[in-house]
Amino acid sequence: MPTKNPSPHNIVIKCFRNKRLEDVPTLYQAVEFFLDELLKRCTIAYKLNVLVTLRNGVLIDRDDGSQNVGLVEETEIKGETWYKIDLSNDLSFLELLSTLAHECVHLVQFATGRLKSGDSWQWDGVDYGDAYEGDDVVDKDLPWEYDAYSKESELCKKFIKFYFSNPQ
Numbered sequence: 001m002p003t004k005n006p007s008p009h010n011i012v013i014k015c016f017r018n019k020r021l022e023d024v025p026t027l028y029q030a031v032e033f034f035l036d037e038l039l040k041r042c043t044i045a046y047k048l049n050v051l052v053t054l055r056n057g058v059l060i061d062r063d064d065g066s067q068n069v070g071l072v073e074e075t076e077i078k079g080e081t082w083y084k085i086d087l088s089n090d091l092s093f094l095e096l097l098s099t100l101a102h103e104c105v106h107l108v109q110f111a112t113g114r115l116k117s118g119d120s121w122q123w124d125g126v127d128y129g130d131a132y133e134g135d136d137v138v139d140k141d142l143p144w145e146y147d148a149y150s151k152e153s154e155l156c157k158k159f160i161k162f163y164f165s166n167p168q
Contacts, residue, residue: 034104105148
């Protein structure tokens, strides 16, 4: 029987007070799967460092009453680029999986240079300023959010099919 190739990525998953510890192996597989799917057409062989942290509660309460349950950021740790994904552990497993897929899309957007943040947000070289400020901002109106929302459902469906067709 062939053995699975080890992931080209360095993936670490941390849980808040060990809550959802039983989900860690599946979430690890999901991160690998989402990154492989999103990067399969790239000509560059990316080796990404990914830290996923399941946090207690909602990450951000917005002024409009909506809540943010997933975030990704690019950071430097000991001279290496890391992509930190924070997820609320208060979600159902399917919501968690969908949010993870959404944040993995953003991770790949950052890694490939399509999305840049800092003093302002840039998408494919176009400056969007402080895109998340203001009462009239709707996530899906921003091109990188539209891209992530449009891919998250299909990524989840593909992963679930993969997961249940490959016995552990």
